[in-house]
Amino acid sequence: MWDPVTDKPRPGTLHLALVNAVHNGDSEALAKLLKAKKPGCTPADRNSAGETPLMLAAAADHAACIDALVDAGADVRERDIHGRTALHVACRQGRLAAADALLRCGANPDTRDLSQFTCLHIAAREGLDKVCDLLCRHNAVVDAPVAEQGWTPLMLAANGGHATTCAVLLQHGADDAKTVKSDTSATRFTVHQLIGRGRMTGGGMDPELDEEVKEVFRSRGEGVHAGLRPGDEKQLDASAAARRRVAAGAK
Incomplete structure (x- = not known):
């Protein structure tokens, strides 16, 4: 269903019965429709947004429907x-x-x-801890950088204030000394993102989340050796204190 000219999937129409079966998690009805191979009822068909039945089943979190589609020839690489x-x-x-069903069916967690x-x-x-844990247990590359910026999953989790997600990634071997293109470690990158938010006025991240993220790194005994420079922790503490004052004044 890919258009060789635009190199994008051709819009199509999925049969309403198939869409309903997927959304309702009715794998038996879905299997019957797939077996009939009517127009709009094959694993390769797409809706007007270019989504396959497998993508709809993934969005609806119906593992049995995913299994039925893969058994009927759905390609997890689409x-x-x-x-x-x-x-x-x-x-x-x-x-x-x-996600678990797709990984069992051979989906590659490192596809970009x-x-x-x-x-x-x-x-x-x-900040999806359980999903991160599942992907790591299926050998996802834990320190894969985003091509342009060089950000790792750990940096993205820390930047979002997801302390427990940081902990999950660190447990799976994430490197908090990994550097981005600016030669900044994950720890220092995180600190400066938090400091930057502290200088912003009118809200921003909950200061308690910043404290939790900071503690994840501190609890590992990290400091200057992980990329923090003298004065960074004082700036971070002052930044968090400023956010607490703003939050207290807003109540």
Whole structure:
């Protein structure tokens, strides 16, 4: 269903019965429709947004439907117009059962979308601890950098204030001394993102989240050796204190 001229999937129409079966998680009805091979009822068909039935099943978190589609020939490598696979869709929405089913069916967790994000980048950015753990247990590259910026999943999790996600990634071997293109370690990158937010007025991240992220790195005994420079921790403490004052004044 890919257009060789535009190198994008051709819009199509999925049969309403198939769409309903997927959304309702009715794998038996879905299997019957797939077996009949009517127009709009094959694993290769797409809706007007370029999504395959497998992507819809991933978004709905129906593992049984994913199994039925793969048994009928669905390709877990198929991409949408953004270059995302069904696994990208599942991970972005925190669909743990769907992600597990797709990985069991051979989906590659390290496939990149058009923004060069792997599934782990997306899950880390969204703070989805269980999805990150699942991907890492299926051998996702934990320190894969985003091509342009060089950000790792750990950096994205820390920048989003997701302390528990940082902890999960560190448990799976994420390197907090990994550097971005500016030769900045994950720890220093995180600190300066938090300091920068502290200088902003009118809200921003909950200061308690910043403290939790900072503590994840501190609890590992990290400091100057992990990329922090003299004065960074004082700036971070002052930044967090300023945010607490702003938050207290807003109540």
